[in-house]
Amino acid sequence: MPKASYLYKVAAKLKRQTRILSKNLRMAEDICNMECFKELAVHVDAVTYQFIMSQVRTQKFKPRGRRFTLDDKILALSLYKQSGKAYKLLTRIFSLPS
The missing domain is CATH 1.20.5 (Single alpha-helices involved in coiled-coils or other helix-helix interfaces)
Structure with a gap:
């Protein structure tokens, strides 16, 4: 039992x-x-909108099950190259590739 x-x-x-x-x-x-979220897409550039949609899309998966597009990987790599500490801070807030 x-x-x-x-x-x-x-x-x-x-x-x-x-x-x-x-x-x-x-x-x-x-x-x-929501209408305001759709309106946001009009006012931001394509890269920012793609990043936001990537965050929404990947939140439903476990961290090891998340798959990132090539653009997401390039963005994360450029952030990491600028500052490793900033990248570590952003990984606590956003889901970024490791």
């Missing part, structure tokens, strides 16, 4: 995590569909 209670606890924990992640995903989708 100890194995069954352990599996029950693990299943309950995963169920809670799934609820939280699905709630976060719905909130991100709602933000993407």
Whole structure:
């Protein structure tokens, strides 16, 4: 029976995590569909808009499961080349390739 209670606890924990992640995903989708967010796309340049959309797209994946486009990798590499400390700080805020 100890194995069954352990599996029950693990299943309950995963169920809670799934609820939280699905709630976060719905909130991100709602933000993407907002009119002010769509208006933002008009006022920023293409690289900035692509970066924002990349952040929204990659947040639903685990850190090791995220896949980045070539433009994302080039941007991250140029940030790292400018300042390693700044890159480390930005990786705490944004999902950037390592």
